[in-house]
Amino acid sequence: MFRILDCQPRRLVRLKTFLKPSFASQNGRSQSSESQPMMRMNSGCDMPMIGIGTWKMTPCQALDAVRCAIGFGYRHIDCAHVYQNEREVGQAMQDKIADGTVCREQLFVTGKLWNTYHGCYEVVKQGLEKSLCDLKLSYLDLFLIHWPFGFENGCELFPKSPDGELALKKDIHFTNVWKSMELLVHERLVRNIGVSNFNSTQIDQLLQVATIPPAVNQVECHPYLNQVCLSTFCRERGIQLVAYSPLGSPGYENRTSPGPIDDPVVKCIANNHKKTPAQILIRYQIQRGHAVIPKSVNAERICQNFNVFDFCLMEHEMNQLLGLEKGKQGRVVQYTDACAHPEYPFKELLSEGAE
């Protein structure tokens, strides 16, 4: 059922030698920087399979956490304008470049076009330039359309219409935004482009107009929302899936019930491997062939979340995790405030009953 990656003994041994439980060398530099598994995108560029997520990090936390992550060997940093911490993420990257831990070319930095920048080419470019300026970079490795729907343009991240509702922008379609994204590649301001939170119908629509196909679709993915159909759909079209909220976003205020990190099945598998539930959930994504971007501001957890290459989940364990699927009840990031937009991607959330 699964494409089990990295489970060949030879491959495991090789990864083990690179990723020991404590993998920072005495001078604090990572020994693993060039050795983590990479994923080839349809552009021919490689993306490190584990990245550090930065959503919900305060600016101060982002500075420390990203420095720490790069020190531990992370090379993939997942950013977004709407997270309001890109200046500090940029500073952290500069600091690790300045102290010789990495050079720019070793980092893989993802940014996301926020919804208020859905507009003509100039508006889209402004959205990118804001992130480039804050991140102190001259190019991004990957730039995503954050959501398939737009908001009214302007300085407010979440603009309101006079009636107090979110001011949705319905006069520009994501296929037009995509044409501008392609121009950013031609201008060499971004190396790869992709989407986030797109459903399969929306991807099909995009592919009909694209001259550069999306390299990735970044979506919520964990054992309560496995995205089996979307994952297959993307793979068949050469689009890589990046799993966000891989731990089920346990700290998220919208979460009303325990997530997969507290699930007895996950805990049992973790005990059997002498690993933590978080490590099981991250390894699960890698073995499914997904890139994965766990967020943590805690040094021990940042290290732990990257240390998932010295064990392998068996097929029956993968199937047990898959069996935890909860359908639409498992989705944490729902964004129902935007459900009146014709391109709101999770229509199933608006219908009655279980999936």
Ligand SMILES: NC(=O)c1ccc[n+]([C@@H]2O[C@H](COP(=O)([O-])OP(=O)(O)OC[C@H]3O[C@@H](n4cnc5c(N)ncnc54)[C@H](OP(=O)(O)O)[C@@H]3O)[C@@H](O)[C@H]2O)c1
């Ligand atoms: N494209 C999108 O629309 C979108 C949406 C959501 C998320 N994302 C991206 O995906 C990233 C990850 O998703 P997420 O932040 O929602 O959730 P997540 O990575 O599933 O979970 C993060 C939460 O888990 C805790 N945690 C981290 N490592 C842990 C460990 N080893 N043991 C126990 N708890 C642990 C963190 O707390 P501490 O920080 O205190 O460790 C934090 O509360 C985001 O940061 C963002 O970059 C993208």
